[in-house]
Amino acid sequence: MSRAIQSFEYGIKDAEELLAHFDALNGNPPPANAEVLKRAGLVMALTAWETYVEDRLVESMEKKLGAVAGSYVGDFVSKKLSQDLKQFHNPNSEKTKRLFLEYLGVDVTAGWVWSNHDPEKAKTALNTWIGKRGDAVHRSRPVNNGAPVAHLIKRDELEKVIRFVKELVKATETFVIKNT
Template sequence: MSQAKSSFEHGIKDAEELLAHFDAINCNPPPANAEVLKRAGLVMALTAWETYVEDRITEAMDKRLNVVSGSYVGEFIQKKLQQELKQFHNPTSDKTKKIFQDYLGLDVTSAWFWANVTPEKARKSLNQWISKRGDAVHRSKPINNGSSAAHLIKKDELEKVIRFLRELVRATDDYLEQNL
């Protein structure tokens, strides 16, 4: 297992803990401010994914560049990668595919399959979750005129995204372990 995957496992626990806090205060009806825990859980789960991608490409490149470490070429590539990672936000399937292809010559998205999930379905799901994270980050609770507004993310959806990301990381890490 990569160090990046170990770090992901630690990071995804934040999302699980936020979900546990939501469960602990959830009653019928739930407090009005409980929804923020689910939004924060979504943000933390996808932040764990973003960190995994950044750490995993860095880890793989460190390994690949070991033979040229300290040389001009090695330093140039490392600096280029670090510059790119500073601007690498919201790792959609296309962005993730591109960075791994550019630096390692590998399409990690082709390995995104597991029970009842194809690479195409995994790509689409990841993109939808990334988009929803953007809504959670940039939009607070919708303003309503006395009527109950729909929650951005339901409890079962947060559980689903956590499971999805765990599988996505497992599939990506397994693929890279076999192909590096």
Template sequence: MSRAYQSFEYGIKDAEELLAHFDSINANPPPANAEVLKRAGLVMALTAWETYVEDRLLEEMNKKIGVVAGSYVGDFVMKKLHTDLKQFHNPSSDKTKRIFQEYLGIDVTEGWYWANHEPEKAKSTLNSWIGKRGDAVHRSKPVANGSPIAHLIKRDELEKVIRFIKELVKATDAYIDTHL
């Protein structure tokens, strides 16, 4: 298990705790402001994924740089990586694939297999959640003209995204371990 995976396990707890907090205040009907906890949980789950990708890439690059660390070449590569990571937002399947291929020469999406998931399904599911994360971050509650608006993310969906991201990280970490 990588250090990035260990950090991820700590980071994903924020999303799990937001879900637990939502459950603790959930009544029938839930308070009007409870929906924000689910949106925040979605954002935190996908932030944990983004942080994992960045940390795992840095972890592997530090190993790869090894003997040239501190040299002009080593510094150049690490400076470029840090610049790329500063611009690495919303790690969709394509962005994740591209950055791992560029720096480590592997397509991590090929390893996205687990129960009821294969790479194509995992990619489309990740991309869908990334899109929803964008909505949660950039759009608060929509304005209604007297009629109730559906919540951006339902409680069971938040539970699914947390489980999905945990499995995605586990599959990615295992794939990197066996291919580097």
């Protein structure tokens, strides 16, 4: 097991704990301010994914560069990876695929297979969740013209995204181990 997946397991707990806090506050009707916990849970779940990808690439490249660590080539590649990861803010399927192809020579999205998911469905789902994360981060409350506004993410959706990200990491980890 990689250090990256161990770190991910710690990070995803934040999203799970936010969901648990939402459930604890969820009366009938839930308090209006409880919705923020679901948005924060979405952000934390996808941040755990982003961190996993970054950590996994760094960890894999450390192994690949072991023989040339400290040399001009080793330092060049390490600096380039560091720069690329600083710009890796929305870890959608295309950006993730590009980074793994460029640095490890594998299309990691080909390994995104688990029950009820094939690579295309997994890519579509990831891209959708990343889009929602952007909305949660940049638009805390939708504009309201007097009518009640639907919540950005429902409780069952948050549970679903947490489960999805956990499966995505598991599939990615298995694929990277087998193919690098």
